[in-house]
Amino acid sequence: MIDLTVNGATARVDVDPATPLLYVLRDDLRLHAAKFGCGLGQCGACTVLVDDRPVFACLLPVGAVGARTVTTVEGLGSAAAPGDVQRAFLHEQAAQCGYCIPGMIARAEGLLRKTVTPTETELRSAMAPSLCRCGTHMRILRAVRRAAVMRGGGVVEPAEPVT
Amino acid sequence: MSGQASRRDILGGLLVAFALAPTAALAQTGGGEGSGGPPTVAPDLPGTLAKFPDLDAWIRIGADGRVTVFTGKVELGTGVKTAMAQLAADELDVAIGRVDLITADTALTPNEGVTAGSQTLEQSGTAIANAAACVRLLLAETAAARWGVAATTLFTRDGVVLDGQGRRASYAELAASTSLAVRARADVPRKPVAARRLIGRPVPRVDLPAKLTGLPSYVQDMRLPDMVHARVLRGPSSGTRLTPDLAALRRQPGVARVVEVGRFAAIVGPREWPLEQALRVANQGAWTRDAGVPALPPMPAGLLEMRRESSVIDTRRDASAAPGVRRLSARYDRPYLMHGAIGPSCAVALMAEGQLTVWTHSQGVEPLRTAIAELVAMPADRVRCVHREGAGCYGHNGADDVAGDAALIACAMPGVPVRLQWSREQEHGWEPLGPAMLAQIDATLDASGRIVDWRHQVWSNTHSTRPVAAGDLLAGVEVVPPFAPTPPKPIPQPNGGGDRNAIPLYRFANQSIVSHFLPDMPVRVSALRGLGAHLNIFALESAMDELAAAAGRDPVAFRLAHLDDPRAADVIRRAAARFGWSRYRPRPNRGRGIAFARYKNHGAYCAVALDVERIPDEGRLVVHRAVVAVDSGEAVNPDGIRNQVEGGVLQSLSWTAYESAGHDGARRTDYDWSGYPILRFADVPHSVVVEVIDRPGTPFLGTGECAQGPTAAALANALAAATGVRIRSMPLAGGLAAHS
């Protein structure tokens, strides 16, 4: 038996502790926001927050979570009452197929918990571990910038990109 | 959206005001890619109404007043669900929140073939809009009969018919005594542009709140009671076969069952993770290259050596043209490309009470049903394919194959729902690739700098092996005896496959366009967004720039001088103006490039201008700005169009600059994102601006694929301007590195 704190609630699951957290979230806890994309830590579709840090749930054995808290996109708001990052994504209509987006939201949340005034370069490198095949990147970046403003900060945009 | 619902806007008399003819959809033969659905029975009706003329095939109104709209097309992440809800809600005059949409389900929706070729709004959207207009009229006629007045004196507002004198009747009550099992009328006018509340507005996507908050939205998220998971056992990539140690797998913890049908094999169990581990045991088995797969010649030159069927698809002769004085002869090519969906293919299947149901993210539930029925030897009417969304697919990826796999497993275990998800490696290894292609352009300029002769040849495999029969599914050739794959054939113009957009929209005095269709497929290929348009437009629009330079003309002016389609000229001018083309200040290692196309020569017009820098010593490229102008005809949802075009630009930048799928002659070489890298945030442009030119009242022109070709050529043109080096082989970043 493994005890987990997910989205503020405790959950008890009976699984092999080596099982990656992603399968536990999706199959046992029926939390579907985090997606399976590669299982290899290469795409970020499975990203969740563990103690405020974005991690690949596909490579985190559930037994390693321990006392740390897990936050999934379900924990940031609901369709009826979306959280601020979700509202920013909705405002920018930042999704095409949407498959990568929960991972993007989790990653954005992780960045904004660290700083609400990242530079554009920091923003892009914070999002870099996550892939989007639909090419929604520009909207995703806009959404995170908007969310930063909603949290009282903002992204410092250089006149010319240095990347 | 609630604001719209409460707004009091009376629309005026129903009949008198409109004398417009119904919107004419461009005549289509077949679906362009794959099956096009049943034959036309009502040629006077627009869109797919011509095939399914009865209104209740499209729209039903419940006792609660909710409107259910049926479409045979699917949501691929392009936002068509929202666009169709807009069309239905606006034409019916109900709040969009009252519309429920049922997408492709072989038991419920009209057979609209495959969702492909950017034809969804043109076909299904047109049908729904016109059907909705008819239904609104019928409801008003019911009220008119009830109140003893002429329908022309009535109004509608938000699901209610009113007479303006205080009498009102809701759609719900009127629907109870109105039969929608009637043929649509051809003469019912659409709402006038000025009266529209939803069409032409950036209505937020109806599906996003669920997707952005983690509600189950994808086939991957389906969890049926007592469902089991499955993994299929295959060699590393298409064209190989694996010999797994099935006995060892049966002993593997968490493997409840091994399903074997001929050479097809899968493992089944209650939990996913033990199956993933078992898959590693299976993968230690030996694999061999399938006999009979043609050898892969070195690319791209090998394409020229392959067996081919050539045809002239367009020719024009004008003997009076001025003589040519300068010639360009150049070859352009692209490698095999991957669809690379972020979510690997997945399906859920259940065999219960003699009925097989498959939930699938296939783009074509109807032809898939035919193929699966043949695969499992059941009558088609006992097989139901229901669309559930997957990750964006951009063409024919593993969706259909995984559905066939799941169906086969479900048939072996009746009563148990089976969910099968491919691994990342299987998706990379087995999805059909977008074909490698090569084009040769020979063009001549006259003394005044006009193109007087243009010859375009293109070499390509088929661009559609979408399943129409069991042999087109991976499982179909693994069962014993195997089914035969459908022989590949070219997709005819005006859509075209490998030759899509090979015919220029420009006016050249003499031209000859030749399509070399290559029937032998050393690598599994099929439809990838844009089909041949990506390479053909890359070639055509690169050559236009090379010729403009040879003629000493500005690329924008040179293009305009060869165009006589005003809408084409318009997108080029608008893109150039918004980009600041004439004010552009060249700097070392930095350049601008523009390119244009009308997708399929009858879809959306799109012009892309890019501002690109080469970082010396790194061979890296930076896209500073992308500016696009697009004319998709009537813009149902301008933000949806912008979203699609932004995505198309970025995806095409990724394809064109960075991607190529490798093959070592025995198997593919790329099994994950480290082997097949795609655009990451570090490399996306600084800004992308899309200007939508709305043309209300004109036909919808599909948008989804219009940016792929122009972006590719604009990038090559900008790099040539930045570096002085013309790169004609994709991926361009590879060529750039070689030159720095």
Added chain:
Amino acid sequence: MSRPGIRRIVVIAVVLLGLCGIAFAAIAYRPAIARVTRPDPRQFDPALVARGANLARLGNCVSCHQAAGGRPYVGGYPIKTPFGTIYGSNITPDSATGIGSWSPAAFRRAMREGVGRDGSHLYPAFPYTHYAGVADGDVDALYAFLMTRPAVRAVPPANRMIPPLGFRPLLAGWKLLFFDPQPVVADPRQSAAWNRGRYIGETLAHCTACHSPRGLLQQEKRGDRAYDGGWSGGWYAPPINARSPAVRAWTVERLDAYFRTGLSTAHAAAAGPMGPVTYNLARAEPADVRAMATYYAWQMRAAPAARAEPRLPDRRALAGQRHPEGARLYDGACAVCHEPGAAMMVAGRPALPLGTPLHEANPRDTIQVILKGLKPPVAPRGPYMPAFADALDDRQVAEIVAYLQARHGTGPAWPDLETDVAAARKEGE
């Protein structure tokens, strides 16, 4: 002692100190070399520029003269030393912030003597101790190359040194102690490739800067201790001489492939600071890279693996018994890529025990790879591993490392792993 006596001693001491100071100042003092106007890039022979480009790649110059996400040669990369952080300078030909106003003589003096154009002493993080041996023609080629780069106006952040080390004349003392330039003399008994490889490796490529141990004042140990393994950016640079812990021989072939692609299929991918080295070598003249492979394969000719490649044990069960927690973590976090039958293994990526880290004298590289992961070293396509720093805590990383070493390692067990993980995290910040 009487007061006058004391006074006299004080006076003498002050005078002596003063004399020392003057003498030291005389040694430390280097005149500025007059500014020149930036040479016209077109004046340089393209062949000379191309030669310089190759040398700059062999010398891995951008590693220090390019910030993360920045442009080549603009500087700004933080070099962490025990004495503070030094930022790579701007060596583009911008006259105000780069080296645009440097004459060839000023450039040559900087390369050979570690003295800036203005006469200030340069920190030996700029490896002039090696560059002193670069041939005249090659210095000129580098000058031509740098002077033809795009000029970028950018000032790197100010160095942050522990006081009083920000006082540059002190560096003259360091030079007195440790700067003893020796020319690289060709060895007629060896092949031309070997000699070329030695020349590049010992001068421009400055391989010992990472792969040799350093003394208290950061001076490289030479002679016997050269190539005995050292430290770089929080990573351990293993010995590349007879003490190489590699379990597969570094043949010329394998080393050459490793340099050019960032991956040796008989070993592993280039990780940590070696990644950028291979990035640059991949872009250098293949013959020169091969020459370096020739020389360093020779350096490792007497290493154990060169004599006999050991059979690699897989003590899976035993390791699992000893480190059950590590085994579980490995199963959920690592096996998906590294276990037999994993797609990456089927695709031909080298097996985990082939890499050198598990066989090194200390666990640092194994820890760092887990914490930081691996970026494809030479191109967007290539070996990749995600970083686990945020996912796993120190104890968990230590468990995995202990398990891996018990399972595959060839040396004695590493003690105090958790402390090491904490240290690696800190140094890597």
